[in-house]
Amino acid sequence: MGDLTKYSSYKSTEESWFLKIPEHWSIYRLKHVFGITKRIVGELGHDVLSITQTGIKVKDTESGAGQLSMDYSKYQQVDKGDFAMNHMDLLTGYVDISKFNGVISPDYRVFKMTYAECESQYLLYTLQLCYTNRIFFKYGKGVSMLGRWRLPAENFKNFLIPIPPKEEQTKIATFLNYKLAKIDRFIRKKRVLLNLNVERRKSFTSQIIKSDTVQLLRLSSVTKFEERQIERSDNETYTPIGLYNRGRGIFHKEQTFGKDLGDSTFYYIKEGDVILSGQFAWEGAVTLASSTDENCVASHRYPILGCDLDIIKPEFLYSYFTISEGFLLLDLHSRGAAGRNRPLNPRRLVKEKIPIPSIALQEELAKIYHNEERLKATVLNEIKIVEEYKTALIAEAVTGKIDVRDFEIPETLDEETYEDLEEELSLAAEDEAEYQTEEID
Template sequence: MYRYDNYKDSGVEWLGEVPEHWEISSLGKILLPVSEKNHPDLPLLSITRELGVIERDIEDQESNHNFIPDDLSNYKVLKKGQFGMNKMKAWQGSYGVSNFTGIVSPAYYIFNFIKAVNPQFFHWAIRSKVYISFFGSASDGVRIGQWDLSKSRMKSIPFVIPSNDEQTAIAQYLDNKTAKIDRAIELEQQQIELLKERKQIVIQTAVTRGLDPNVSFKDSGVEWLGEVPEHWEVKKLKYVLELSNKKEESRNSNKRYIGMENVESFTGSLNEVILTAEGISNSFFKDEILFGKLRPYLAKSYLAEFDGICSTEFLVYKASKEIYNRFALNIFLSYGFIDTVNSSTYGSKMPRANSEFIANILLAIPPLSEQTAIAHYLDEQTAKIDRAIGIKLAQIDKLKEYKTVLINEVVTGKRRVVLN
């Protein structure tokens, strides 16, 4: 790693030493607040923590939680090359130099540059973790996630400025280097998706075709099952799984509570966090199966390892003597079953599964000994795939950490970019 020849104390604990020839300035000397309105015809922009300024997709309802008024004349103009900021979320890093011209919320801050600073260098530096920390100390508030930035305290936030040539070189270096890191992360994520797809194929095949490829098959007459082993029975879910409707008041219970957020999608696993709750909950007992009826495409199912209570967004099933509960859990996690359930949902924004529809879904039921063998096989196979996914996720975390450290070191002069 290259270092500069000489350093000086910046006088700021979070910045530490900086190259001796770099100027120590402040945002108040670099940025000038501006406010231009009455351009409702311009495209809508958003300012996000992850990407800075982006074009807003007004058709995507999932990503548009904020109300958009019919009259946009009061919205502020944010031009390409200007610095925009969501002042309520500046402490999270919701700001950046814009690559677009459009309009943003009237509550946002817009700035012009009044000092000779390369906008791309400024964007990399100000969005680095070290500078985001300053915005946290300059923000106040009591509402979680909504801390108001003090404009006067923002002006005093320090900012170190290299020479113009160095700014350009640093911006180009980070553009190139982070693009390579992002590509490596993308490749890891693609491999994770392939592993997840492989896992789903393994589960789907096992719960509909069994483990013996040489067995005789028959047409089940059910689209999601296809051909099943000839000796398997095809039965409605309600004949092998009993739906429980037991309720209890959460506040009067000393049992552990499971919310939808506590169950991982497509894994059958429970997160570490088990919360308490108020209101009416569903009761469940050890060895019963929880199936998430809210947004069933998320496949949130869990085989209970203790007695407890859960969100009423779960359907609770007790296995009959004809079905092994771990085999039933894998059916609930199979993509064919999930797709079938999802076809019955009602409600557009928060779709829920129809319990009566689920009760009549046809399942392929092997003999109990075969169910047990299939469940144990899937435990082993999915555990291997989950370990592989875990390794990929750890690699992604390391790449992200490396990217964060690299940016911090370069924009504060701890690492020198060699000029071409």
């Protein structure tokens, strides 16, 4: 962790996630630091808050973009500065300090800091670490396969955390605020690079559908629905997929036994398949399967289109659906009025005619697409490694493995300072990559 040193003396604990802490630190139960509050509001007219993995946000209750409750009468009051956590879901939940006054689900836990010798930002970093490193998980109860693994109130109250003196907590929080802001800037620059390449590919797609070579052809004449149904075996494992919205790609879910796949019909995926989300196509949930997706499975809720390669390239069809003209078709054929429930009608979609440029222009687009994908793989791996470094830095600081008391934040945050941090992150990424290679070998 750079020039930072360790403390001069440590003492042992019985806690698995901080086996040793600095000699002068203390250990507290959360019930001695926080007081749980449950103030039922009882009426509407308040901002409705939700907890995401990027923090507490105000829900958009007007547009219906989120899944909204039909009854807010049991919602809890949240004031600015209150802590709130999704204690019902230790797998994907989170905790944050609210920047808003509002109301929040009765299923969440709202609590205030009651111990004057604590610094709220230090406590927040500690609690967030307990989510990201799944420290809370072993204290939970429920059915993890269903995504319901909750932290009971008594387990929360008796959970132990390390507490340094207040002045030191402030030092740790200030150090992490500075370091993490710079790390986040590094990540933002990488994401901007990705977005620029996405926009380049979209711009080229918009150009070639206006070229003189374009034919206006019905989708059903150049594509077909691929339905490679699996012969499900109860004790065989399968890898289901899901789609991100806004054309951000595909993700693999955990391997699942055939007997646990549910009642859906599942189909094998092959490289070159264009996959749509039957529920969220109107949000741009579309992707192009790569070689890494081969033999994963998609439920019947994900229509799969195969292309007639003599006429239409899958890279073009995918990219067409990500620009405004293609997106409008997905939106047009997604009907519904219940919040986000707007299922796609794929049979109607394929009756539409779309502009298809020459194969030569499509092949140029395919090169741009595959360059974008290679860059994306590289950048996302860099971001993953830096995110791991970020989590490790928080863990080192809040458990006393590094001493930040003498750390001084530069008076001017100039470009040179940023470049120093970028070099540090690059070295961290190289170290992690070497470690991963050794593990694989």
